[in-house]
Amino acid sequence: MRDHPNGDGPAVKPALPIWTGRATNRAQWLLASAGAACLAVGIRLAVDASWTNVPLVMTIVGLLAVGVLMLFGTLAFVHVAVKVYSDAVEVRCGHLGLPRRRIRLDHVAGAEFAPSLTPRHWGGWGYRWRPDLGVGMIVREGEGVILKLGDGGTFSVTVDDAQTAVRVIRGRLGLGTTGKTAGA
Numbered sequence: 247m248r249d250h251p252n253g254d255g256p257a258v259k260p261a262l263p264i265w266t267g268r269a270t271n272r273a274q275w276l277l278a279s280a281g282a283a284c285l286a287v288g289i290r291l292a293v294d295a296s297w298t299n300v301p302l303v304m305t306i307v308g309l310l311a312v313g314v315l316m317l318f319g320t321l322a323f324v325h326v327a328v329k330v331y332s333d334a335v336e337v338r339c340g341h342l343g344l345p346r347r348r349i350r351l352d353h354v355a356g357a358e359f360a361p362s363l364t365p366r367h368w369g370g371w372g373y374r375w376r377p378d379l380g381v382g383m384i385v386r387e388g389e390g391v392i393l394k395l396g397d398g399g400t401f402s403v404t405v406d407d408a409q410t411a412v413r414v415i416r417g418r419l420g421l422g423t424t425g426k427t428a429g430a
Contacts (some may be wrong), residue, residue: 263329263336265414267405270325271371271386278324281316284309323372326385328405330414335393337383337403345373347383349393349401356394357415363390363404391415 288309295302322340329336336348364387368374374382380400384390390404391411405411 263331264418265330265411267328267407267411268325269385269388269404269406271323274320274324274371274385277320278317281313281320283313285313285317288313323385326383326403326405328391328403328411330411330418332418335415339373339383339385345383347401349395351415351418353396354393354415354419355396356421357412357419358392358394359409359412360390360392360402363388363402
């Protein structure tokens with residue numbers, strides 16, 4: 247895709263990422279299959295049901311709701327993809343890339359390597375907020391990146407090869423490539 251300002255001048259190419267990383271949680275597929283099973287049972291009951299039986303209707307609606315929530319809720323956090331551009335860090339979850347967060351590097355005050363970010367400390371998998379930890383996208387236990395934001399907040403994300411990501415971000419910020427390790 248190219249952008250031609252006012253129809254003339256040189257084409258502006260979109261920025262390519264400097265670094266890309268990803269983290270995957272295969273256990274989420276098990277939860278997604280349980281959601282699909284609930285959805286399938288709910289659909290099967292709906293097709294064969296006598297719609298005059300109120301408890302059966304409530305069961306069908308409950309199975310369908312639980313199935314949809316489990317299926318799509320878990321598939322959204324099966325993996326996280328992190329891209330470091332020359333001007334921003336972009337984090338996308340799941341196959342649709344939602345939720346998505348783009349943090350401009352001019353809003354980042356520092357970056358630290360975290361050897362162990364755990365869902366237990368964050369209250370589970372997913373897009374999380376804790377007053378003492380800030381905001382995080384946690385898809386599995388393991389290494390991650392903690393961005394110190396200019397407004398005093400933090401943003402944490404689990405990603406493979408987080409040390410390289412921190413080195414690249416710190417290099418773009420002009421902070422040098424050595425940084426302290428953060429505990430989780």
